Every structure is written in structure tokens, then in C-alpha cells.
Amino acid sequence: MGQDHVHIHKHQVEGKNLYYSIVLNVVITLAQIVGGIISNSLALISDALHNFSDVLSLVFSLVAHKLSRRKASLDQTFGFKRAELLAAFVNAATLIIVACILVYGAIERLINPHPIESTLVIWLALLGIVVNGLSVILLKKDADHNLNMKSAYLHLLTDMMASVAVLVGGLLMKFYGWFWVDSVMTILIAIYLIVVGSDLIIKSTKMLMLFTPDNIDIKAIVREVHKIEGVNKLHHIHVWHLNEEELHLEAHLDCSEDIKMSEFNDLLFKVEEVLFHQFGINHINIQPEFKKEDPKDYIVQD
Incomplete structure (x- = not known):
């Protein structure tokens, strides 16, 4: 049974940037809650609510980031490498939940x-x-390399964009007295949250x-591997992400x-070499066979 001999260069995510972002968002959340109550602005309170969800998501992302760096053990043979995927899923779900709450409040205010x-x-x-x-x-660079950081x-x-929307609404209310803009801006913010949250959750x-x-095209993998002298058929193929840094393949290789x-x-x-350089697969597990009596389909339900 073969194991990988190649590794993809890993971008080192800076967890310290999450600490700074958490502190900044705690400050703005408190300020907006107080300001929203005093000004009677639903958009401002909704922005504060979103900021509070940011604080929770950032804390969750930070915990997941720390867990994902723990070494594997006999009880956790993969360590906690999938913790950041779980954090990304939860953060995306909270975006959608917050959006629904905002829509309800905005309609009531209209x-x-x-x-x-x-x-x-x-x-x-x-x-x-x-x-x-x-x-x-602070998080832009890490977001390009890590789904947890991207969440x-x-x-x-989205919260920065929400603040821009609140600013526009505030100016329209101040100079034109259009108080309904507050609710409309809230609904637009919520729609955007649902869009980006849905993409991330998928x-x-x-x-x-x-x-x-x-x-990844399984058939393309098979075509390239079958060009190698000595290969009869690659089958029982599974390709998956353990996390964003590790792309795994396991398969049976019937030798000629x-x-x-x-x-x-x-x-x-x-x-x-073919799987790494042409498809970016850096963890490979191959079971060798020769005329073994078993299904030879590419995809086999185990």
C-alpha cells in the first residue's frame, strides 16, 4: 500500500489577526447597540446584531484554528484538521439566521x-x-487560502458593507426625512447575507x-494514470478534501x-507524480492488485 511522497506548500495562517479583529468588533458592537437604542434605528441595531455574530464567529474561527494545529494521536488519527471546515459551516449558517431575523424586524418596522x-x-x-x-x-490574505478564515x-x-448601507440610509433620513430607508437598507443587507452565506455553506x-x-475530474485522472506503463486499471476511486490544505486520493491499482x-x-x-503535478493531490493511498476478482468500476459503493 502506497503513501504520499509529495506535499503542497502551505500558507501559514496568522491566528493573531483574529485576536485583533475580535477586540475591534467587541468595541463597535457595544457602540452600535447603545447608539441604536438611543437613535431608535433598526438598521443600526441590525448592524450591531451582525457585529455580535461576527464576534461569535471570530471566536469560533480562532478556536477551530487552534484545534486544527493540534497533532494527531491514537484517538484522533487525523487530529482536528477538519475543525476549520466545521467552523466555516457554522459561521455560514449564522449569517443566514441573522439575515432572517433582520428581515422580520425590517418588515415589522415598515x-x-x-x-x-x-x-x-x-x-x-x-x-x-x-x-x-x-x-x-487584517484577514484578507488568510481568507484567500483558508475556508475558515474566509467565513x-x-x-x-458584509458588516462593512452593511455599515455603508446604514450610512447612506442615515444621510437620506437626515436630509430628506425618508425614515423608511432604514428598513429597506436592512432588508438589502439581509439579502446579501443570505447570498454569501449560502455559497459558503454549500x-x-x-x-x-x-x-x-x-x-477534480475523476475520468481525467483515470486517463492520465492509464498512460503510465505497467498500469492496467485504476478503480475504487475516492477523492476528497480532508481540509483545504490536504487533497486525498485512495484507489485500487490493478497492475498489468x-x-x-x-x-x-x-x-x-x-x-x-502525475496526481500531484497535474491534479494537486498531495495525499495518495493506493492498494496494489493483480487480476484480483472484484468490481473494476471507477466508483464502487463500499
């Missing part, structure tokens, strides 16, 4: 409108833009369910000749 202190709304919206913008900058990043990015669910990655194990090692190395 039916029963209230006067709003727009000046306070404007200043706190500006504060939200600055704080969330700084947090977005935290999206929480912050991606994390696919990884948690061990689905074949979207960028009854070769020695040392010769199979050479054959396996050629297979590993």
Missing part, C-alpha cells in the same frame, strides 16, 4: 415606522466602516460530506504484470 435620530446613525455607521474595514484588511472575512466584509458542506472537489513490491514502488512513484 408596517409601524418610527422617527430616527439620523445624526447618531451617521457617525456610528462611519465608525463601523473604519473598524470593519481594518478587520477586513470570518465574509462576516466582516462549499463547506461539500467538504464535510467528502464530495469530489469541483475542480505480476511484479515485485520493489517494482510496484517505482510504479507508485510515477502515479504520485
Whole structure:
């Protein structure tokens, strides 16, 4: 049975940036809650609620990040490498839940409108833009390489956009008296949250369910491996993400000749090179066979 001999360079995620973002979001959450109550602005309170969900998601992401770095053991042979996928899934779900709560509150406010202190709304919206913008900058680089960090990043990015929407609404209320804009902006914020949350929850669910990655073509893998001299048929194939850094493949390899194990090692190395360089698969587990009586389909239900 073969094991991987190649590894993909890993981007080192900076967990310390999560600490800074948590502190910044606690500050803005408290400020917006107080300001929302004083100004009677639902959009501001909704922004604060989203910020609070940011704090929870950032804490969850930080815990998952720490867990994912723990070493494997006899009881956890993969360690906690999938913790960040779970965090991404939960964070995406909270985005959608928060959005639904915001829509309900906005519709209720449209039916029963209230006067709003727009000046306070404007200043706190500006504060939200600055704080969330700084947090977005802190996490941007890590978000490009890690789904957990991307979930935290999206929480912050959408909240910054929400603050922009609140600012626009505050200006319209101040200069035109359009208090209904507060509820409309809240609904638009919620719709955007649902869109980005749904995309993230689909991606994390696919990884948690061990689905074949979207960028992997099983038939293309088979075609390339079958070009290698000594290979008869690759079958019983599974390809999945353990986490975003580790792409695994396990399969049975039926050899064309009854070769020695040392010769199979050479054959396996050629297979590993093809799978790594052409498909980015960096953890490979191959079961060697020769004329074994079993199904030879690419995909076999175990």
C-alpha cells in the first residue's frame, strides 16, 4: 500500500489577526447597540446584531484554528484538521439566521415606522466602516487560502458593507426625512447575507460530506494514470478534501504484470507524480492488485 511522497506548500495562517479583529468588533458592537437604542434605528441595531455574530464567529474561527494545529494521536488519527471546515459551516449558517431575523424586524418596522435620530446613525455607521474595514484588511490574505478564515472575512466584509448601507440610509433620513430607508437598507443587507452565506455553506458542506472537489475530474485522472506503463486499471476511486490544505486520493491499482513490491514502488512513484503535478493531490493511498476478482468500476459503493 502506497503513501504520499509529495506535499503542497502551505500558507501559514496568522491566528493573531483574529485576536485583533475580535477586540475591534467587541468595541463597535457595544457602540452600535447603545447608539441604536438611543437613535431608535433598526438598521443600526441590525448592524450591531451582525457585529455580535461576527464576534461569535471570530471566536469560533480562532478556536477551530487552534484545534486544527493540534497533532494527531491514537484517538484522533487525523487530529482536528477538519475543525476549520466545521467552523466555516457554522459561521455560514449564522449569517443566514441573522439575515432572517433582520428581515422580520425590517418588515415589522415598515408596517409601524418610527422617527430616527439620523445624526447618531451617521457617525456610528462611519465608525463601523473604519473598524470593519481594518478587520477586513487584517484577514484578507488568510481568507484567500483558508475556508475558515474566509467565513470570518465574509462576516466582516458584509458588516462593512452593511455599515455603508446604514450610512447612506442615515444621510437620506437626515436630509430628506425618508425614515423608511432604514428598513429597506436592512432588508438589502439581509439579502446579501443570505447570498454569501449560502455559497459558503454549500462549499463547506461539500467538504464535510467528502464530495469530489469541483475542480477534480475523476475520468481525467483515470486517463492520465492509464498512460503510465505497467498500469492496467485504476478503480475504487475516492477523492476528497480532508481540509483545504490536504487533497486525498485512495484507489485500487490493478497492475498489468505480476511484479515485485520493489517494482510496484517505482510504479507508485510515477502515479504520485502525475496526481500531484497535474491534479494537486498531495495525499495518495493506493492498494496494489493483480487480476484480483472484484468490481473494476471507477466508483464502487463500499
